[in-house]
Amino acid sequence: MKVGVVGGGQLGRMLGLAGIPLGMHLRFLEPSPACPAAACGEVVPTSYDDEEGLARFIDGLAVATYEFENVPADTAQWIAGRVPLSPGVRALVTAQDRITEKSLFRSLGIPVQPFAAVGTRREAEAAATAIGAPCVLKPRRMGYDGKGQCVITEPTKGSVEGRVVEAWESLSRVPCILESFVEHTAEVSMIAVRSRPPRGQPTTIFYPLTENVHREGILWRSIAPAPCDPMGDLDRQARAFVQRLVDSLDYVGTVAVEFFVTSGTLVANEMAPRVHNSGHWTIDGATTSQFENHLRAIAAWPLGSAAMCTGVSAMVNLVGCVPSTAELLAIPGARVHLYGKGARPGRKVGHVTLCADTPARLEAPLRDLESRVVWA
Amino acid sequence: MKVGVVGGGQLGRMLGLAGIPLGMHLRFLEPSPACPAAACGEVVPTSYDDEEGLARFIDGLAVATYEFENVPADTAQWIAGRVPLSPGVRALVTAQDRITEKSLFRSLGIPVQPFAAVGTRREAEAAATAIGAPCVLKPRRMGYDGKGQCVITEPTKGSVEGRVVEAWESLSRVPCILESFVEHTAEVSMIAVRSRPPRGQPTTIFYPLTENVHREGILWRSIAPAPCDPMGDLDRQARAFVQRLVDSLDYVGTVAVEFFVTSGTLVANEMAPRVHNSGHWTIDGATTSQFENHLRAIAAWPLGSAAMCTGVSAMVNLVGCVPSTAELLAIPGARVHLYGKGARPGRKVGHVTLCADTPARLEAPLRDLESRVVWA
Numbered sequence: 001m002k003v004g005v006v007g008g009g010q011l012g013r014m015l016g017l018a019g020i021p022l023g024m025h026l027r028f029l030e031p032s033p034a035c036p037a038a039a040c041g042e043v044v045p046t047s048y049d050d051e052e053g054l055a056r057f058i059d060g061l062a063v064a065t066y067e068f069e070n071v072p073a074d075t076a077q078w079i080a081g082r083v084p085l086s087p088g089v090r091a092l093v094t095a096q097d098r099i100t101e102k103s104l105f106r107s108l109g110i111p112v113q114p115f116a117a118v119g120t121r122r123e124a125e126a127a128a129t130a131i132g133a134p135c136v137l138k139p140r141r142m143g144y145d146g147k148g149q150c151v152i153t154e155p156t157k158g159s160v161e162g163r164v165v166e167a168w169e170s171l172s173r174v175p176c177i178l179e180s181f182v183e184h185t186a187e188v189s190m191i192a193v194r195s196r197p198p199r200g201q202p203t204t205i206f207y208p209l210t211e212n213v214h215r216e217g218i219l220w221r222s223i224a225p226a227p228c229d230p231m232g233d234l235d236r237q238a239r240a241f242v243q244r245l246v247d248s249l250d251y252v253g254t255v256a257v258e259f260f261v262t263s264g265t266l267v268a269n270e271m272a273p274r275v276h277n278s279g280h281w282t283i284d285g286a287t288t289s290q291f292e293n294h295l296r297a298i299a300a301w302p303l304g305s306a307a308m309c310t311g312v313s314a315m316v317n318l319v320g321c322v323p324s325t326a327e328l329l330a331i332p333g334a335r336v337h338l339y340g341k342g343a344r345p346g347r348k349v350g351h352v353t354l355c356a357d358t359p360a361r362l363e364a365p366l367r368d369l370e371s372r373v374v375w376a
Numbered sequence: 377m378k379v380g381v382v383g384g385g386q387l388g389r390m391l392g393l394a395g396i397p398l399g400m401h402l403r404f405l406e407p408s409p410a411c412p413a414a415a416c417g418e419v420v421p422t423s424y425d426d427e428e429g430l431a432r433f434i435d436g437l438a439v440a441t442y443e444f445e446n447v448p449a450d451t452a453q454w455i456a457g458r459v460p461l462s463p464g465v466r467a468l469v470t471a472q473d474r475i476t477e478k479s480l481f482r483s484l485g486i487p488v489q490p491f492a493a494v495g496t497r498r499e500a501e502a503a504a505t506a507i508g509a510p511c512v513l514k515p516r517r518m519g520y521d522g523k524g525q526c527v528i529t530e531p532t533k534g535s536v537e538g539r540v541v542e543a544w545e546s547l548s549r550v551p552c553i554l555e556s557f558v559e560h561t562a563e564v565s566m567i568a569v570r571s572r573p574p575r576g577q578p579t580t581i582f583y584p585l586t587e588n589v590h591r592e593g594i595l596w597r598s599i600a601p602a603p604c605d606p607m608g609d610l611d612r613q614a615r616a617f618v619q620r621l622v623d624s625l626d627y628v629g630t631v632a633v634e635f636f637v638t639s640g641t642l643v644a645n646e647m648a649p650r651v652h653n654s655g656h657w658t659i660d661g662a663t664t665s666q667f668e669n670h671l672r673a674i675a676a677w678p679l680g681s682a683a684m685c686t687g688v689s690a691m692v693n694l695v696g697c698v699p700s701t702a703e704l705l706a707i708p709g710a711r712v713h714l715y716g717k718g719a720r721p722g723r724k725v726g727h728v729t730l731c732a733d734t735p736a737r738l739e740a741p742l743r744d745l746e747s748r749v750v751w752a
Binding site: 001013017020021022023025039040041287296299300301302304305309310322325326329330332333336337338340350355 | 377389393396397398399401415416417663672675676677678680681685686698701702705706708709712713714716726731
């Protein structure tokens with residue numbers, strides 16, 4: 001089975017590694033032929049508006065998917081008109097616009113913080129008045145890893161309205177969303193996979209809720225099951241919310257939804273219509289990885305179990321600096337995943353997973369690992 | 377790190393899949409560019425005696441290895457003269473000749489059945505007299521999957537000597553070994569990995585003893601830990617024997633040694649100086665797979681744990697017939713590994729692994745799996 005993937009970064013690479021044992025041949029649409037995914041599949045180096053390149057990409061594909069959410073909607077639509085594309089275009093365009101995304105969450109009864117669209121100076125002022133400080137101004141589109149976000153606190157001089165307008169001007173007046181800042185005690189994500197078999201009902205499986213710690217807006221560490229949720233209440237809430245979301249989108253594939261934890265409840269932050277960094281621990285810590293299950297879902301094959309295969313699993317990202325493989329492998333139990341990328345500040349170049357029977361047994365090796373990883 | 381692998385079959389493919397996350401780039405020496413390993417590495421399609429092709433193969437390699445043991449000794453020697461080759465040439469040539477191999481076992485105190493070399497008619501007769509029936513005549517070299525073996529039982533008419541001579545003639549009088557037939561209750565294998573770090577002492581790790589069932593001379597099923605060894609006595613014996621073997625060869629990499637179990641003791645049958653089919657369960661059932669540990673050993677990186685990550689693991693080969701992936705994935709807990717090969721009678725095209733907490737819990741899914749796999 002030939003599977004097309006738009007994007008050829010590390011997510012494509014890990015999809016490729018999961019697909020080969022299933023007998024899949026993956027083809028990546030990616031401008032750079034030397035991308036991380038090139039190690040385990042074919043690369044069609046083309047731009048998103050080159051119909052000839054796109055035609056080469058889709059030639060002979062049984063199904064197509066994407067591994068990053070900033071695929072232009074026109075390109076996704078063009079592909080979807082010719083090859084089954086999963087997740088579908090609606091999921092993609094919903095996730096591309098923070099207003100559309102949060103509006104969908106709200107319409108499904110998934111809690112979100114107060115938010116408003118900011119497209120003009122007047123809207124900026126009105127939004128600031130309605131939402132107040134502290135708040136966060138973000139571009140509606142094309143955001144990742146916390147880039148281009150402005151946090152606005154209660155000003156000691158001047159007005160919130162003035163600060164929001166200034167922030168919007170500093171973001172070159174692109175269409176933005178102003179969100180109330182959510183005071184939170186933790187950040188978690190729910191990774192789910194929904195399939196729609198040729199016969200029978202759709203099924204959705206859920207990985208255990210994952211707790212995430214960010215650093216400079218970039219994911220630093222994930223632990224599953226989430227330590228902040230010892231009784232599983234948040235896990236149950238998250239499953240119910242994500243179930244509504246994927247059913248409403250008739251979603252096929254792996255999805256990640258990020259939540260803030262505030263006063264023991266969840267507030268949805270954003271969704272990613274793809275495999276997600278906070279699910280990388282599933283390669284080593286779950287019976288079936290998010291990558292394999294994504295491929296199984298889009299191929300309409302039965303899904304594999306999302307159960308943990310050990311008691312607890314932690315993942316630490318390698319950011320900005322490629323450490324010595326031998327040193328990482330010297331950490332007892334460390335599972336090393338490098339992406340074949342050159343080092344650059346703030347760039348994810350790999351991750352390391354640790355598994356243990358109990359949270360207590362994870363502590364020492366995790367401290368050891370974190371002390372050896374240099375963040376750059 | 378660029379790693380060269382002589383051979384590009386399914387073992388190369390699984391080495392490639394293990395090497396990519398470690399940041400390795402694998403290059404395979406294999407006549408057919410469309411080989412199973414091509415999915416996850418570069419293929420240099422060349423013959424073993426083409427020095428120009430071999431030069432392209434070794435160009436820029438940090439280390440080289442092989443994934444099948446019938447690499448011509450001259451080729452191995454040529455490579456080893458230019459790039460570190462692990463396992464070394466001595467291990468390779470020892471495993472290529474059943475007489476050399478069994479003589480080494482015997483010299484190390486590893487039990488073997490009575491055997492004798494057969495190179496002439498006179499030697500055939502003398503060997504038959506010394507060993508008696510039942511016995512097995514095999515070519516000294518190039519054997520795998522039980523091909524070209526003759527079992528000689530006590531003749532009702534004529535002499536054992538006559539039957540052995542006949543058998544030898546039917547094997548075109550190639551140099552052979554005559555072995556006493558070992559009545560056995562089980563077949564087991566010990567997979568071990570030895571590394572020789574740049575500083576410090578060599579280390580050897582051992583996977584739990586694996587019990588194997590063959591069918592028409594081809595591996596059908598493996599279970600680890602070996603059900604025939606509930607107290608671990610055979611496991612301890614096997615570790616001690618294999619430790620002597622790898623130390624004597626100053627071995628680097630993964631090795632498999634197959635034993636017969638007879639009256640509660642082990643009789644060594646043969647060694648494979650490479651990753652081995654009876655170790656495929658380690659991909660899903662052990663903390664670190666035999667493939668990853670082979671690469672870590674030859675790269676002089678620290679080895680990973682060989683401990684089981686579940687209580688018990690079973691592997692069933694897919695032989696001669698490529699089943700529907702969707703049907704295999706419908707078996708609860710089945711982990712599917714396809715090799716990207718066309719079907720042909722007697723050809724291994726993939727394998728499926730099952731893991732369980734206890735042997736009792738493995739029974740029903742294993743029966744289910746075996747009932748669905750068609751052997752052709």
